[in-house]
Amino acid sequence: MSDLLPKKRVRLSPDVRRDALLQAAHDLFSRHGFADTRMDDVAAAAGVSKGTVYLYFPTKEALFEALLRRDVLPRVGRILFVLNHYNGPVGWLLKRVAHFIGGKIDAGTVPLYPKLLVREASRFPELARFYHEEVITPVLGALEDLFRRAISRGELGGGDAKFYAHLFIAPMVKAALWYFTFGEISAPAVRARPYLKAHVETFLRGVRP
């Protein structure tokens, strides 16, 4: 207690302080969601007072958007690079992706942003639009191209590559949604990794020539 009372004021360089605020916001948003996180909480978690938060971000929504830009865009860039440059057998890549994402979901480390977006999209349509344009559309487009290349190589049957892309991601979306909707109230009915493994096997049998 005695070490809490002094409340020594600490000056930091704006860059450092800004990062600390973003990190605090990330932690709180991921635990409580956007609406249930108060600006006072963000400030306290970063060790400053609320006024300071407003020196760095004009509104709560701007704080969210800054977080999105910091974390999501680099990640999307890496994903697009892989999808666009991969020319091996598509089945192998799909299995790797499903294995990786299944592990993430089972471990409870689903990325924060899809969850937040689903919950807050209707209240913040601008953020939903940003995410849709900068994340969803490019990634699904690259996935569609990947399937198109596989079809033209004769590796897959000649269905609609766009449908294939959406069908491939559907069980991952469902598994993630299940996790963050019902994850706190009951053990998952199916484990994500074997579930997604079964998905890829079924899917590949369904789309082969």
Next chain:
Amino acid sequence: MSDLLPKKRVRLSPDVRRDALLQAAHDLFSRHGFADTRMDDVAAAAGVSKGTVYLYFPTKEALFEALLRRDVLPRVGRILFVLNHYNGPVGWLLKRVAHFIGGKIDAGTVPLYPKLLVREASRFPELARFYHEEVITPVLGALEDLFRRAISRGELGGGDAKFYAHLFIAPMVKAALWYFTFGEISAPAVRARPYLKAHVETFLRGVRP
């Protein structure tokens, strides 16, 4: 205007008033969501004052739960009856289901409750638990039994019936989620009905013996 000013007080029997309040809440929750609907709005839409709402429902959450119980349980009963009694070719039923749900999604008439649950689950874990136990688990269980019967008849290959049930619903979940997350900010990338038609065809090819 003149016909609005008098504000004649109207007495109704409690049953009728209660139904009117539930209907008003349904309309507003489906348009604005739970958090963004005020109890004053519900009262106004039902033509009463806020105090009256509290004569029928002790809290806002209780109003939501009453709505769930009124609408969801009968519907689940009908779905379970069909799934449990169907013994024809499973492919036919799956196509029918996909066609029906695809039409609903394309028409913008996705049922209110999945949407509300996904958005509010973390704030109202009791309601999430109710929905999980009374809707999700029974329906997926019946679907699993349906697949199990089809496997034992030799209509499908011998995979895991539980995985099949979850894989079958995944694209519907994804399509509905897309609709109520991004539906207001952009035209859908794929139409649900042909998408789900492609899903059933791919799925059936993937799981045949």
Next chain:
DNA sequence: TTGGGTACTGACCAGTCAGTCAGTAGGGCC
């Protein structure tokens, strides 16, 4: 050592909204 720039504070404001309750009025009954 002092002055000034600025990172920072926290009390305060304004708006919102779930929930309350003392009082009002409609209508059935004698």
Next chain:
DNA sequence: GGCCCTACTGACTGACTGGTCAGTACCCAA
């Protein structure tokens, strides 16, 4: 007509929270 039960009202409270701003204190430069 008059009584009384109860459905109904709506002003009010209390708690909350995003955002503001006048003032404070730290640090560095001269």
